[in-house]
Amino acid sequence: MGFSVGHSTGTSGGARGVFITSTAERTLYTGQIMAKLLKPSALLRVRKVALCLRASDELYRSGRRLDMRFFPLGPDSAAAVAEFNPDLLIAPSQVLLALAAAHKLPDLKHLYYGAETLNDIERAFITDRLGVRPDPIYQATEGFLGAPCRQGTLHLNEDTLIVEREPLPGGRFRPIVTDLLRRTQAVVRLRLDDILEPTTCLCGSIRAAVRPVEGRVQDIWCWSDRQVFPREVEDHLAPLIPADHPWVATGHPNGIRLACRNEHAPRLAEALFVFGQPVEHVEYRADMDFPKRRHVRWQA
Numbered sequence: 239m240g241f242s243v244g245h246s247t248g249t250s251g252g253a254r255g256v257f258i259t260s261t262a263e264r265t266l267y268t269g270q271i272m273a274k275l276l277k278p279s280a281l282l283r284v285r286k287v288a289l290c291l292r293a294s295d296e297l298y299r300s301g302r303r304l305d306m307r308f309f310p311l312g313p314d315s316a317a318a319v320a321e322f323n324p325d326l327l328i329a330p331s332q333v334l335l336a337l338a339a340a341h342k343l344p345d346l347k348h349l350y351y352g353a354e355t356l357n358d359i360e361r362a363f364i365t366d367r368l369g370v371r372p373d374p375i376y377q378a379t380e381g382f383l384g385a386p387c388r389q390g391t392l393h394l395n396e397d398t399l400i401v402e403r404e405p406l407p408g409g410r411f412r413p414i415v416t417d418l419l420r421r422t423q424a425v426v427r428l429r430l431d432d433i434l435e436p437t438t439c440l441c442g443s444i445r446a447a448v449r450p451v452e453g454r455v456q457d458i459w460c461w462s463d464r465q466v467f468p469r470e471v472e473d474h475l476a477p478l479i480p481a482d483h484p485w486v487a488t489g490h491p492n493g494i495r496l497a498c499r500n501e502h503a504p505r506l507a508e509a510l511f512v513f514g515q516p517v518e519h520v521e522y523r524a525d526m527d528f529p530k531r532r533h534v535r536w537q538a
């Protein structure tokens with residue numbers, strides 16, 4: 239039996255974890271993802287799968303009937319994925335936005351995003367351009383934590399996990415995860431950085447429905463008189479800027495630093511005044527979003 243050592247920054251971008259998995263666990267993992275995402279009839283029709291991830295891991299390779307390719311995250315990811323023309327694609331939000339802005343995927347039937355947040359306006363933009371709605375998957379170093387149902391709602395994988403909830407303001411919570419399947423490295427009551435929020439879904443699943451991960455606990459803006467959650471910031475700014483144009487808003491103890499193209503700065507800065515803090519504009523740089531795109535951050 240072979241073992242692989244992989245690493246990932248998880249959905250939340252916190253401390254890098256290292257995990258070790260056996261061949262059996264890798265097989266289980268790949269099978270779990272495919273089975274969670276697709277009905278058996280759809281599964282049989284899938285031929286080309288593209289996974290765009292930050293680190294090249296044996297974990298994600300497979301063989302047999304499926305042509306499953308791994309694409310490392312970088313400036314050329316979108317072009318390389320477009321050339322492969324998958325029918326199923328899992329990629330971080332920034333790759334999907336780059337694909338939607340400049341490429342076509344004529345055979346695409348199933349589309350998933352993970353590792354980075356995606357706001358409603360960006361999701362609608364990708365749906366419109368690529369013709370398929372990107373649905374969230376929730377995956378971290380600790381494993382495969384959530385999958386979307388047919389309605390596109392994220393459900394926690396409570397058939398293989400126990401997810402305890404540490405309350406956060408506004409009904410949100412921070413998950414504490416115990417994995418019931420992993421054997422090589424136990425995941426027991428592991429406290430994750432992600433901010434989750436319960437929602438409802440009409441699909442009938444008994445697994446808890448949550449809104450897509452809105453960010454990480456470390457990126458909640460904290461001033462003495464006020465806490466602001468990442469989704470509140472997204473909700474204010476996203477309607478004011480084209481979905482494929484970059485921006486980063488970083489809260490800090492003395493105000494807010496806004497990085498975006500100059501043309502958008504006045505409009506976005508004005509919207510940020512609602513949080514009652516001074517706003518400073520800086521030039522956006524692509525390396526701000528590499529390896530992980532986060533629109534909303536906190537710098538203590």
Ligand SMILES: [Zn+2]
Pocket residue numbers: 387388389390391393439440441442443447
């Ligand atoms: Zn559902």
